[in-house]
Amino acid sequence: MKAKPTKSYLYEHVARIGKALSSPKRLELLELLAQGEKPVETLSAQADIDMRLASAHLKALREARLVETRRDGKYIHYRLSGPDVSQLWVTLRETAEEHLVELRVALEQMASEPDSLCSESRESLLQKAKQGDVIVIDVRPPAEYEAGHLPFARSMPLGELEKRLADLPADCAIVAYCRGPFCLMSDEAVKLLRANGFTAQKISDGVSEWAACGLPIETSKN
């Protein structure tokens, strides 16, 4: 006769996921991975931590089965182990924003371009983008754009934006987005665009938030 697992055994397993989500660095890595598969080196650079520390945190995430790995020569690429992980991150972040006032305050203080948030609904924005009434630009690194981006969005990495201003129509409203509400790249983009006479706004959504409410995501590579 097999010993039946106890009830607390079930909660212990769920707590494994909770533990994985209990470190700020790991959450930052998760959000970066939500932008697409990346090697450890890139992750440690983008999260601004030592590669050995990044490796340790990624090991913890892997043991909680939230991420998976793929070897490619010298590089080991990490990716989320499913779209539900990205959904979990969004739910967790939204719950934090809902209940922690300090977080909402901090978010406001960090915005260098207040009042730049596009007030439109996701659906109507999608419609306008389709009709060409607005230009939606993705200011993340090209690799992240290729891994998945909003429909009708053009890749316009923040680093190259200044050089490529001429590619944008001066008479059309521009809406920028980046990795999500915690990412400041779209904010920087709006600042730059406005300084050059463009009509620009941002949305706080990243691909995770967009996908979390059931809207489609496009990929460029096959």
Add this chain to the structure above:
Amino acid sequence: MKAKPTKSYLYEHVARIGKALSSPKRLELLELLAQGEKPVETLSAQADIDMRLASAHLKALREARLVETRRDGKYIHYRLSGPDVSQLWVTLRETAEEHLVELRVALEQMASEPDSLCSESRESLLQKAKQGDVIVIDVRPPAEYEAGHLPFARSMPLGELEKRLADLPADCAIVAYCRGPFCLMSDEAVKLLRANGFTAQKISDGVSEWAACGLPIETSKN
């Protein structure tokens, strides 16, 4: 000039929520609270832990703003600070079930009545319950039923079920539910009902899971 909070400050706040979800006992308390407001004494009894330990864990949950308190005489009642907390618990549990094989295996092993899971969709079950084609019974304690239950469900606490078998029609299919997939009460109910000649099945949903997919919840007290 005010010092702007850094980016990692944002993740630290989200990690506060993650930390709160990183302990098995706290998760158990959260699930109990998802059934409705309860005093510490009840929580510690139902989670089978010392009241002082329960109090410590509840303090951690309160500091993460996941629960709130209300004083009523000698008793301090705890409740979830919003429906999104219950939603977060469901999302966390589902992610764990999706990615942790050990958890799925343990769940199967713990069921004393396998193959008792009702295969119907939530919507069609709701429809049948409305028409009286099935009897839906809520086998949780009465207080939890009163705090919120599935539409058309009858309160039939597990402890009183045996005495009240006569109240149930012998020719009608019965569907039992309890606190959720981790709760064994509905399983016990099915066992008891079948032993007495009834046609009985269970659903793994509790009110949290039911509400999480947008279906309505009824309350009895005003």
Add this chain to the structure above:
DNA sequence: CGATCAATCTAACGTCTGTTAGATTGATCG
């Protein structure tokens, strides 16, 4: 008032966790 009881507070303990830094593995490439 003093007794009772729910709940929290405090101190103590062993354990776990995040971080750092050095050593090691494993694949690539000249």
Add this chain to the structure above:
DNA sequence: CGATCAATCTAACAGACGTTAGATTGATCG
């Protein structure tokens, strides 16, 4: 083959956490 580089492993430390048990608060009630 040795050099290089990505990534992991290991050891070590300080700090945080879960648990236990005794002391304390705060409300009720005879």
